[in-house]
Amino acid sequence: MADNREFDLVLFGATGFVGKLTAQYLIDAAPATARIALAGRSLDKLTTVRDELGPAAAGWGLVVADSGDQPALDALAAQTKVVVTTVGPYLRYGMPLVAACAKAGTHYADLTGEPLFIRDAIDGYQEQAVETGAKIVNSCGYDSIPSDLAVYLLYQRSVADNTGELEDTTMVAAIKGGASGGTIDSGRAMMEAIAADPKKGSVLGHPYSLSPDKSMDPDVGRQSDQALSRASAIDPSLDGWVSTFIMASHNTKIVRRTNGLLGWVYGKNFRYREVMNAGKSAAAPLVAAGISGGIVAGMAAGAVLSRVSLGRKLLDRVLPKPGTGPSEKARDSGWFTHKTFAHTTSGAKYVATFAAKGDPGYKATAVLLGESGLSLAFDTDKQPELAGILTPAAAMGDALTERLRAAGMTIEVARA
Template sequence: MSTNKEFDIVIYGATGFTGRLVAEYLVKQYSKDNSLKWAMAGRSAAKLAQVRDEINAPEDTPLVIADADDIDTIQAMLQRTKLVLTTVGPYQVYGSELVAMCAKSGVDYVDLCGEPVWMGEMIALHEKTAKQSGARIVFSCGFDSVPSDLGVYQLQKLAKQQFGHVMSTIRCRVKKMKGTFSGGTAASFKETLTAAKKDPVKMEALLNPFSLTPGYTGANQPIGNKPFYEEDLNTWVTPFVMAVINTRNVHRSNFLLNKAYGEAFTYDEMFMTGPGEKGEAVANAMANDKSMGGDSGPKPGEGPSKEEREAGFYELLYVGTDAFGNEIKLSVKGDKDPGYGSTSKIIAEAAICLVQDATATPGGIWTTAPAMGDILTKRLERNAGLSFTQE
């Protein structure tokens, strides 16, 4: 891990829609915290200064010129900071060189990646280097996949306290959600599908629930690719678009925690649509919705208004069961729209947690639960509008 640097955190992509929200959150939440030293980075000094002024950041907020097309500027940025928080995606297009450079330089890294095939490639290429340099690389530090990763982690802790063992099966069910997926998420989704269709190896990795656990394959997992009625919850459920990335990260956490959830552990995610004919109709409509891969959603750099972000929310239900019929439930709630408002707060807190609190975490390519676990959970509850509550 890097020390004696000018900055704790550099927000790379601060002039983009989500990067700007991250910077704005740091201004509001940490303007009086002199212990946190952060900077805004991007290609244009003029645009950086404009965003700095528009979000009411202090005039002396450092601005760093960093352009993915000019490797020297990226290296210069890494020499000045302990951690790079990057919102510049799709990461398979813009992120590979940055991950490689962070791993080599011993600089910590967090992103909002929802691209499991690319993440698997980065693990294969750079995990050994990151372990040697001390760089802590943590992918997927937004709505995908922190609520899922920490939700499972906290439910398993409760299960051990109450029953003396973990739950072999956990289901995530999205109870409520208001908000839209981000333009960056949509672009990453399309880029991933395009790459997978061209390459059978990438398609196999995309479909493999253990694509992020090299050398380890656990139990057969639920497929969850079509609607069905769930008797115990009295609701129809339908495929959840973020399940492809969230399930992979949860299994990687189990892998990195030395199979703490068990080798028979199964995990899936679905969206709850309600009981009866109405619930069935909504489930089928959602299953047939192809907007994520289309052109109707927001483009990278675009997003909802402040009012829309403020009005958003989500509630996720985690249901754990074991072979003895025991059951435990945990609710995870967020107070802003998932794709932007909540995500920008989550990644900011993850970055601060990594450099200030999780100093004992060694170098490597991590998920949030084994890297930061309880300390990140507490930060998110205290600062970022999330709650983790047993039902």
């Protein structure tokens, strides 16, 4: 990539809820010499956001571009080393920016939790991004950095200890926070896409639908994201019950894609799943069953309603709106803790802990996305020499881990 570009990092979608949070984070996290710009559809709104950020952002640039204006996005991508985008659902609005970055050799980070979007990006722009050296990195928020980096670090530890390849690996999530309007709208976008083309449903259902090479997919039998079991079945140290984790279907695909991008180094018998802690009370089994059943029922209802205009209007009325979010107090009171338990071929056991304060979908995600953008802009000498449509661990690995630890997140691996 040419080093004479005007900006180091452009934040696209800076006037949205998560965009503003990310901009606020960059004020303190970015180097003082970083050349940053805010981008969006309205110059007036961009100016207001920059003014609200205070004197530290006074020198930041402003770039006007719409997600549907390809020439404007091409110009944006050509101006900067890195684009960080919060403009979703990506399935509706994201592909023109991917195209622009792949063409210009510009690194890119987004927040997508949409396998359909990533599959389309792979099919459309993988080869071009490799040719230009662009790192197009998907899922750089709570979905899916904690999942992806935890397994990557477990792999590294098993190699360092010479304890063999990874086999059964399970992440157990405990969280305090709510689903964002953007996440829900992304789910709707995928349901609408499947309603228009039912063949796309296989991308959601197949565990290796984001694989870089179908012929190399491990043959480990059925893998399901649905869960309802005692936690002790995962590890004797756990108590209570676990249920389906709503983002498991996406995160597990990202982790498996990382394995493929790195040459299937996790192992030929690597199996991965994610579950959510449902508690220890007498009612925990009912809670777990309700969560699991509710997720399935909700997805089914959304799929049906998305097929007709009346159903889509009903969803518009009852679901949280994208671009909205909780109060600062609510964001500060949130948290997440992931425990990822892994077994290796030699019988060794490990547990990775990935934890952070702040609502996962908002405060923590602003940190994760912000540091991803900064890593792509300033850590190229510490990153793998991969390009194309990438995952966080495959693109940034150790460099991003170091940044997130420095930002206050807990990231540890221990032998159990």
